[in-house]
Amino acid sequence: MKTLFEIRPDAGRALVLGVLVAVGMVGVSIGSAARAAEDDPVQALGLQVYQQQCAECHGDNGEGSQLDYPHPLQGAKSLEGLTAYIDKEMPPGFEDEVTGEDAEAVARYVYDAFYSEIAQARNAPARIELARLTVDQYRNSVSDLIASFRGRGDWTDERGLKGEYYTDRGFRRDRKKIERIDPELNFDFGIGVPDGDTEKFDKRNQFSAQWEGSVMPPESGTYEFVVWTEHAVRLFVNDEETPLIDGWVQSGDDRERRASIPLLAGRPYRIRLEFSKAYQGVRKDDDEPEIPASIRLSWVPPRRAEEVIPTRHLSPEWAPEVFVVTTPFPPDDRSIGYERGTTISASWAQASTDAAIETAAYVVEHLNELAKVKDDDPEREIKLRDFAAKFVERAFRRPLDAEQRDLYVDRQFDTAPNAETAIKRVVLLALKSPRFLYHEIDPELDPYAVASRISYALWDSLPDDALMKAAAEGRLETRDQVAEQARRMLDDPRARAKVLDFFRKWMKIDDVPDLAKDPSHFEDFTPEVISDLRTSLELFLEDVIWNSDAADFRRLLLDEPVMLNGRLAAFYGADMPEDAPFAPVVDGIGERAGLLSHPYLMANFAYTSESSPIFRGVFLARNVLGTRLRPPQEAFSPLAPDLHPDLSTRERTVLQTSPESCMSCHGLINPLGFALEHYDAVGRFREEDNGKPIDASGLYQTRTGETATFEGVRELAEFLARSDEVADAFVERLFQHQIKQPIRAFGPGTIAELRDAFVTHDYNIQTLLVDIVAKSALTPRQSADLASTGE
Template identity: 50%
Template sequence: MTFTPHIFGSALVALAVLAGAAPAEERTGEQIYKQMCARCHGAKGEGAKNYPLPLTGDKSLPQLTGVIARTMPEGEPEALDAEGGKRVAAFIYDSFYSPDAQAKRNPPRVELSRLTVKQYRNSVADVIGSFRGAPKVEEKQGLRGEYFNSRGFQGNKRVIDRTDAEVKFDFGKAGPDPDKPETFDPNTFCIRWEGSVWAPDTGVYEFVVRTDHALRLWVNENRKPVIDAWVKSGDNTEFKASLFLLAGRAYPIRLEFSKAKQGVDDSNKTPKPPVKPAFVSLNWKRPNRAIEVIPARNLTPQKFPEVYVVEAPFPPDDRSLGWERGTTVSKEWDAAATEGALETAAYVVARLPELSGAAANATAADRLPKVKAFCRTFAERAFRRPLTAAETALFIDRPFEGTPDIDLAVKRFVLLVLKSPRFLYPDAGTAPEPYATATRLSFALWDAPPDKELLAAAAAGKLGTRDEVAKQAERMLSDPRARAKLREFLIVWLKLDQAKELSKDAKRFPGFDAELANDLRTSLELLLDEVVWSASSDFRQLLLAD
């Protein structure tokens, strides 16, 4: 507020009355204020009944001193000598008037943002995935297809090894190679398609395989198929399985198809049994979309490792401003974070030999050192910075104290790390500035924690200039996670995330159905990708395109 003559009012009138009791220069500014000002303006300048406004403002100390010298006490400025006015002005300024004094008296409340649900899942996926590695992304599309002229997948029976853009085949009563019909027995052959599938969105995907013969499908799981109809019975020709996937990541996929009479070997029979038709297609239903054949652009023959995805259900994040924010910490969110930590601990222990490199044999001499080294790296990647000595004792040493059971100790460790504020709140703690920069950059571009290269740059002190940060940002933009996040941003900008379904009057638009709506949405997404990532990229097209 701005000082005006009436602010000090009768308080300084009283000062003038009492001025004769003792010289002003013999008292401090605080004494003068307490004796003559506090009863009207409050002991700490907060205001009182007669003068409720607090003594705060933006004037400098010389300016404030001048106001007091010219106007105080109100109507009798000569009652307070210049030296006494300077002292009381200095006290008022330093104690509660100036912005710095106000900041000291009323320090701002520090509010931390937690990880959003998407950031939480991405963080856990990346921490575990960092122990598996991944091939360099190549511009390859489709799946590797191996065609065998047999019931099983014997190597000496493989006839064709090629890349198929997508899996959508109607073989009819012929074999897979109509140009060379003698190559395959049309009654008995099998095919294996293998590679990875890119998820463009975060959410639940429904994988749908349509065939009239035997099949098995693995998605993001190499141990157990998500669809197993290898021993086929009945007339069902459509098989489904649902999985939750994170955007911008490749998940291993394998589809095995077999055309043969189940349980009977007809290869030596004469005459041959009549040929039955065969078809197979690999489809999916993306979140809030229609079923479609998985397109080549979402398939790659490269084999990527399994991605761990936390399945625990979380309450939705706040989107009142249009984008997800981790501003609410509810009992439901805390319970979900606990469930996610328990789920992750069980997963890590089940795959501990793979992730840590330690033998499963409990008596192996090097098992404990390797497991503890794994835990240290896990914690540093989860916290997005190196551990201090105190943190090493708390997170690495303590879980292993008092128990010979290494698996139990690892469970304790994972729970301790994933429930720590150091993991859940990116701004918590006192991370060195290079690591704080790395964290802000990675969550801005990926909704995920820093990768090994970014952490290495932070460790080397190479994130201190604009050019160094720009160099890392340019590298990170080539990652599929950056593309997925930018597409999501544009979808939110266009408010398409609010339109879950699109329908029209069937009489006025008889050709409009779910498949057409799906194609329109795909067309828009391809346009956005073209505008942003093509050689002729120009953001103005987002505003000028038809």
């Protein structure tokens, strides 16, 4: 029997072009496969077809061509799945022409030449690249470098701020009448006094109060603090001496005061609020009503609406001052899905210089405090030299040898006109040195390099004293030793902040700056509701990852409850009091399945007035299942509902994406997104769309060639929760976010190794983080390229 290629040679070109476009494959070199084909007739047939019919469009080495197919060839299906795909999903006109043995021959050649992970590693080996600190890593490292001389604030389990109430304006200890922990600052005292206990206070209701402790920002960025009161007030944030807001001298009728400050996530910041209801709060004419007293402390976090600072972000513990670099940096490259520092631009080099100058000025300004010396200390210069040496050691993340000590410290003190100038020079030299800017600069697997890899993997910052001590004592040589340190460091708020940042990026919730919807359709979808939804999502993540030792990834896909407060409950149909705090809710909000149907994600992956099966399907395909999709060939905009007033969203999507050029990708995207059609543009559950019953049926062809079908979000979630493809994709994305390097550079079996351990440990996210750190930290950088090729 003749094959299709013997009957119609042009069919080979159409076959491979159509199939490769559909699955979005990549490869680069055919040399190895060509050699293998010499002794394998099946491979020889595939090679002949490629050379004669496919190279014109895809390039001699699978690199693509600008006119016909500008993308290189890449994919992730198994050989069986690729064969089944070719056999069942040929482009129109060729459905019945390439089946059975012909389909297997083409799939075998493509798989071995371009497609498999081994072929990809052989053709284009991944490398552990020399990378500078990312912007976040730079800011965190400098902040923690300064903090290493002050200590870091403890973030205990107790929440709220310590409040002290006095009968005078001066906060005299002998006038203190009440001491307590206040969960948040939102008080209306009226014309009375705290607790209504007039016997403790002046008969004219004069009193003052101060609240102090620390505040923990949920993410890095600029925070606007807002104080509302009729009386005198001062707010100190991250500074004991200079108030961020100073309204101690009351003038006019201004009741609200605002000021902004940059904060880094994972670090507690000292906060103190001083309040005084003094005699100016009482009318001189006793017949006139007394001015009431109230006070409210709010903030506006990044991408959120104003809110009273929640109890969960407050602690009565006092925190040392935190230095935050304010120099603006150009953004890091995120073109391959995670931030990395593989390029040095002129703007980045200038920013790192400006940041070093900013840091040097801060160190000199606080020199006596940081170095623990006094101006009149007879041994001041000796102590400052020791301080400078420690500064450089901590910046370089390893001890200095004699030559380095001489270059970076002693020579600067010997030639500078005074100690302050010497310190400035030391700081500038250290922070501009490659040994600070590149934490992977040492290829050897020595304990200090391992310590640095651990700390940057978990904290995006330099090692702490405990980790450096473990390195000095040789306790970072085995996997168990690294895992022990990683488990300890996971309890630090900096680790939690970095993991939460991963989920924001994985769910793509920071890519859209504004979730506002069409007010004619969703009038009550206010900025406050949007802000609450973001909080709801983060509370859910925190509960799954940190509030349970199980940290079960499957809960992210399967959990039915949604965290709602009173405002969200009113919007989404649940029965809760108007002022109810956040709590898990199941009843009244429709069928739910973890992140997949969370209202914040459903609103994010939707248009302003309509749902979007395409946006939702792309998210599921790329981020959850790890499928590679090429970008659309031309600008895309949805069909306006007015043009087809009788169609549902699903029907309009099918109509718009029905052309052959679209279905190569939308045949995968649409059926995934359709499973989420029960959720409208703001994530509310619905049974109908445009008067028609919702059709939430969908399907997905797995990498092994099987077709999974599902009806609605619960069946979709159950399929995803047991899918190895989902586990692989999650492992890869988490690894690359934490390590900032391509996972395949650590060996072609790394994904499978980590995934198998992930599954064995019941999908424990914390355990996976530890495994990622151990794998990365103990991989020698010198041999990384050999490891990535399997040699």
